Amino acid sequence: MTSQTLEVIKTTTHKPKPDPEALGFGKYFTDHMLLIDYHSDKGWYHPRIVPYEPLTLDPAAMVFHYGQTVFEGLKAYKDHDENVRLFRPEENMKRLNRSNERLSIPTLDEKETLSYIKELVRLEKDWIPTAAGKSLYIRPFVINTEASLSVAPSKTYTFLVILSPVGSYYSEGIDPVSIFVEDFYTRAAPGGTGYAKTAGNYSAAYKAQERAVEHQRSQVLWLDGLEKKYVEEVGSMNVFFKIDGEIHTPEINGTILEGVTRKSVIELLRSWDLPVHERRIAMDDLIQAHQNGTLEEAFGTGTAAVISPIGILDYKGTEYTINNNKTGDISNRLHNAITGIQTGRLEDPFGWTTVL
Amino acid sequence: MTSQTLEVIKTTTHKPKPDPEALGFGKYFTDHMLLIDYHSDKGWYHPRIVPYEPLTLDPAAMVFHYGQTVFEGLKAYKDHDENVRLFRPEENMKRLNRSNERLSIPTLDEKETLSYIKELVRLEKDWIPTAAGKSLYIRPFVINTEASLSVAPSKTYTFLVILSPVGSYYSEGIDPVSIFVEDFYTRAAPGGTGYAKTAGNYSAAYKAQERAVEHQRSQVLWLDGLEKKYVEEVGSMNVFFKIDGEIHTPEINGTILEGVTRKSVIELLRSWDLPVHERRIAMDDLIQAHQNGTLEEAFGTGTAAVISPIGILDYKGTEYTINNNKTGDISNRLHNAITGIQTGRLEDPFGWTTVL
Numbered sequence: 001m002t003s004q005t006l007e008v009i010k011t012t013t014h015k016p017k018p019d020p021e022a023l024g025f026g027k028y029f030t031d032h033m034l035l036i037d038y039h040s041d042k043g044w045y046h047p048r049i050v051p052y053e054p055l056t057l058d059p060a061a062m063v064f065h066y067g068q069t070v071f072e073g074l075k076a077y078k079d080h081d082e083n084v085r086l087f088r089p090e091e092n093m094k095r096l097n098r099s100n101e102r103l104s105i106p107t108l109d110e111k112e113t114l115s116y117i118k119e120l121v122r123l124e125k126d127w128i129p130t131a132a133g134k135s136l137y138i139r140p141f142v143i144n145t146e147a148s149l150s151v152a153p154s155k156t157y158t159f160l161v162i163l164s165p166v167g168s169y170y171s172e173g174i175d176p177v178s179i180f181v182e183d184f185y186t187r188a189a190p191g192g193t194g195y196a197k198t199a200g201n202y203s204a205a206y207k208a209q210e211r212a213v214e215h216q217r218s219q220v221l222w223l224d225g226l227e228k229k230y231v232e233e234v235g236s237m238n239v240f241f242k243i244d245g246e247i248h249t250p251e252i253n254g255t256i257l258e259g260v261t262r263k264s265v266i267e268l269l270r271s272w273d274l275p276v277h278e279r280r281i282a283m284d285d286l287i288q289a290h291q292n293g294t295l296e297e298a299f300g301t302g303t304a305a306v307i308s309p310i311g312i313l314d315y316k317g318t319e320y321t322i323n324n325n326k327t328g329d330i331s332n333r334l335h336n337a338i339t340g341i342q343t344g345r346l347e348d349p350f351g352w353t354t355v356l
Numbered sequence: 357m358t359s360q361t362l363e364v365i366k367t368t369t370h371k372p373k374p375d376p377e378a379l380g381f382g383k384y385f386t387d388h389m390l391l392i393d394y395h396s397d398k399g400w401y402h403p404r405i406v407p408y409e410p411l412t413l414d415p416a417a418m419v420f421h422y423g424q425t426v427f428e429g430l431k432a433y434k435d436h437d438e439n440v441r442l443f444r445p446e447e448n449m450k451r452l453n454r455s456n457e458r459l460s461i462p463t464l465d466e467k468e469t470l471s472y473i474k475e476l477v478r479l480e481k482d483w484i485p486t487a488a489g490k491s492l493y494i495r496p497f498v499i500n501t502e503a504s505l506s507v508a509p510s511k512t513y514t515f516l517v518i519l520s521p522v523g524s525y526y527s528e529g530i531d532p533v534s535i536f537v538e539d540f541y542t543r544a545a546p547g548g549t550g551y552a553k554t555a556g557n558y559s560a561a562y563k564a565q566e567r568a569v570e571h572q573r574s575q576v577l578w579l580d581g582l583e584k585k586y587v588e589e590v591g592s593m594n595v596f597f598k599i600d601g602e603i604h605t606p607e608i609n610g611t612i613l614e615g616v617t618r619k620s621v622i623e624l625l626r627s628w629d630l631p632v633h634e635r636r637i638a639m640d641d642l643i644q645a646h647q648n649g650t651l652e653e654a655f656g657t658g659t660a661a662v663i664s665p666i667g668i669l670d671y672k673g674t675e676y677t678i679n680n681n682k683t684g685d686i687s688n689r690l691h692n693a694i695t696g697i698q699t700g701r702l703e704d705p706f707g708w709t710t711v712l
Contacts, residue, residue: 026416026505033415055420056410059518060385064411064499067423067555068562104562139505143420144559149382149495149520151592153562162415164505186547189581191540193560199423200556203500204549206424206460206509225545226582236507 004047006116008123011051020129023167025304026137030124034116034161038106044159047116049123052162058147062154069199070099071141073303074260075166076121076356078128079344084121084356086138087342089114091260096140098258099196104153105142113140117161122356129165135342137166137304168305174335176311176325177300179234180212181221181283183316187232187255189225194232194255202236209235217314219300223283225255231281237300237308238262241286242330244294251278261301261338267350268337274330283315290320297328306342307335360403362472364479367407376485379523381660382493386480390472390517394462400515403472405479408518414503418510425555426455427497429659430616431522432477432712434484435700440477440712442494443698445470447616452496454614455552460509461498469496473517478712485521491698493522493660524661530691532667532681533656535590536568537577537639539672543588543611545581550588550611558592565591573670575656579639581611587637593656593664594618597642598686600650607634617657617694623706624693630686639671646676653684662698663691 011031018028029052036047063069072092077085093110100107117138121128128136140161144154185208188194193201208220219235231250233239238259240249247269252258269276289295290313298310311325322328340346341353367387374384385408392403419425428448433441449466456463473494477484484492496517500510541564544550549557564576575591587606589595594615596605603625608614625632645651646669654666667681678684696702697709 024506029416029503052415054412055415055417056412059389059408059411059516060382060495060520061411063420063555064425064497064516065427065495065555066558067425068559069420069423071421102563103559104566137505139416139421141420147385149493150380151558151561152565160415160420164416184547186545189542189545189548191542191581191584192545192548193556198556198559199419199421200549200554200560202422202507203424203459203554204556205507207458209508210460225547228547 004045006119007046007048008119009048009050017127018165020131020134023129023134023165025166026139026164028165030127030163030165032120032123034120036108036113036116036159038157038159040155044106044108049120057145060147060149062144062146062148065149066144066151067199068103068105068144068154069142070096070103070105071139071197072096074138075135075303075342076128076138077135077343078125078130083344084125084128085342085344086118086121086354086356088260088264088352089117089354091263092140095197095258095260099198100142102193102196103198105144105157108159113159118356120161120163124163127163127165133168135166137164139164174307174309174327174331176309176327177218178216178312179219179221179310179314180215180217181223181313181315182208182211183223183228185211186225187222190254192225192255195257197257215314217312221313229282229284231283231286232256234300234310237302237305239300240265240298241281241295242297242328243289244296246275246277247330248277248279248281250281259302261303261306264338264352265301265334268334286313287315287320290322295322297330298322299328299331299334306338307331360401362475363402363404364475365404365406373483374521376487376490379485379490379521381522382495382520384521386483386519386521388476388479390476392464392469392472392515394513394515396511400462400464405476413501416503416505418500418502418504421505422500422507423555424459424461424500424510425498426452426459426461427495427553428452430494431491431659431698432484432494433491433699434481434486439700440481440484441698441700442474442477442710442712444616444620444708445473445710447619448496451553451614451616455554456498458549458552459554461500461513464515469515474712476517476519480519483519483521489524491522493520495520530663530665530683530687532665532683533574534572534668535575535577535666535670536571536573537579537669537671538564538567539579539584541567542581543578546610548581548611551613553613571670573668577669585638585640587639587642588612590656590666593658593661595656595666596621596654597637597651598653598684599645600652602631602633603686604633604635604637606637615657615659617659617662620694620708621657621690624690642669643671643676646678651678653686654678655684655687662694663687
């Protein structure tokens with residue numbers, strides 16, 4: 001993609017802003033969206049911001065059949081001085097291209113694409129909610145658009161960005177969630193698409209989520225696809241455990257998503273001189289630590305929920321309660337630190353913040 | 357779905373029919389399509405045949421993000437008496453619902469849905485090509501349409517059927533293809549979506565297909581996701597081997613697709629008193645059979661290609677030529693029998709044919 005001029009077509013009809021107390025997650029969308037088209041003869045072309053409107057696609061468009069799609073998720077915050085802040089957006093652009101690569105989608109110029117996203121967020125800054133826990137969720141995504149039933153990569157794609165003012169992802173907020181350890185369904189196996197943010201990984205997980213709900217649990221803890229022995233991730237979050245004063249999290253191995261919040265949590269913990277071990281974690285070792293009394297905390301991390309403490313693990317019919325089903329100190333401290341940096345309430349010693 | 361009246365809105369502008377010699381696969385579409393909507397409050401409703409036209413979807417429609425999609429593929433043929441024939445369409449309807457079930461999509465009434473598909477094919481019967489190897493490909497599919505970024509099953513879906521006059525799927529036709537045995541990428545693991553016809557399985561395979569092409573091979577032979585030792589399927593076909601006079605094919609195990617052509621091939625072979633073993637097949641055993649001179653034939657089976665002989669296996673850098681890279685007797689006999697029954701050229705002793 002050579003440097004191109006961003007076309008901006010503004011809407012003449014602004015939507016009413018939703019009630020900030022009833023935002024939910026990804027239910028309301030702002031007045032504009034960003035699009036960039038791709039054709040195999042031209043590369044990525046015609047970046048443009050246009051009024052938010054439906055997409056028109058041939059019923060044979062490959063996205064409906066063979067789903068070469070990837071997406072990202074990040075958030076914009078408004079600080080007390082009305083500055084708009086993004087949290088490590090370069091990391092999302094990098095991961096977008098890693099996902100593209102896995103799905104045989106042409107990569108985007110990260111800097112240029114990010115500059116267009118910033119332009120869109122600037123235009124929609126009045127949509128950024130300011131109350132605690134609320135933000136403007138940014139959803140970049142790519143779809144394959146060629147009208148052909150041939151099982152092959154598409155010749156045409158569209159990259160889009162839509163924006164949604166959001167509240168907390170989980171109704172529990174920072175309260176602990178109870179988790180069903182999934183030992184039948186598989187999220188990802190080595191050589192698969194586990195590390196990519198692609199549609200197929202999400203819809204494939206719904207059966208497991210149904211099973212968790214049947215067991216009165218709100219989320220799934222995924223085990224590895226090969227032996228169903230090692231911990232991978234929680235729902236759509238990375239997972240951390242505090243055992244005997246030290247922090248453990250599954251290593252990046254190709255099957256789990258490389259979360260931006262995960263990375264930030266590791267860097268924060270190390271800056272606090274807390275040892276963090278990125279390693280293969282056997283479920284049996286967690287059970288043993290629980291029995292020893294050394295499994296002190298567990299929590300998930302992700303852009304949507306930030307930090308989500310885990311109060312209960314339900315594994316093979318036994319319920320393991322962690323930290324008396326209360327939010328632990330580390331979870332609280334991490335939540336406070338990350339949301340503090342994201343919203344500008346706290347200093348950012350890491351250079352994670354982009355102020356627009 | 358209670359029995360509902362099919363609405364039919366006919367087009368006033370008929371497209372020109374494509375050159376039968378340049379059909380390709382899934383490039384041209386007929387004048388009409390079938391749609392049925394779903395809402396969680398109403399179930400499946402409003403079956404209708406309408407002019408083929410673009411779909412209009414919110415950019416937040418879940419299909420673009422979390423891809424709860426399934427599809428089917430079957431073919432309509434015209435016989436010498438101008439009768440329209442379908443090949444075992446009930447099997448496709450059953451598999452559609454197995455896929456729906458895996459993707460947490462509400463199932464469809466199989467009989468009623470098939471009756472609508474038949475109605476669509478009847479309406480478009482002038483689009484069915486009659487030359488050898490050509491047919492009208494029928495593509496039923498389901499997409500999730502709710503505009504929400506919440507990672508959860510959609511409340512709304514649309515079931516569609518589009519029709520495409522097609523030629524042979526592979527340019528090789530019934531000539532042998534050369535196959536790269538994929539030992540890095542994974543198509544499916546136990547507990548995953550391998551047995552479902554869902555978008556994610558297809559786009560995830562493109563990287564492996566790229567790798568096959570880099571090795572000058574036209575297709576991939578998938579190995580199992582756990583140990584990369586056992587044969588699963590070829591590209592998007594099931595796979596069969598003739599070893600020492602008997603036929604072997606991977607057993608249905610949750611990771612491979614349960615092909616309608618696979619099932620028909622097994623039933624045909626058994627009707628010819630040829631032993632068929634559905635079992636786990638180690639790649640090493642195939643290599644040994646090749647070295648013994650007992651690996652006599654190999655072929656893929658699928659709706660698109662029917663029978664596709666395998667002339668060469670490229671495994672860990674060694675090329676194994678099968679049957680002198682010629683189409684084998686069993687492949688020829690099966691191809692002749694199945695296409696004969698499909699097109700009405702041969703008697704159908706199995707009751708596989710639906711004449712419209």
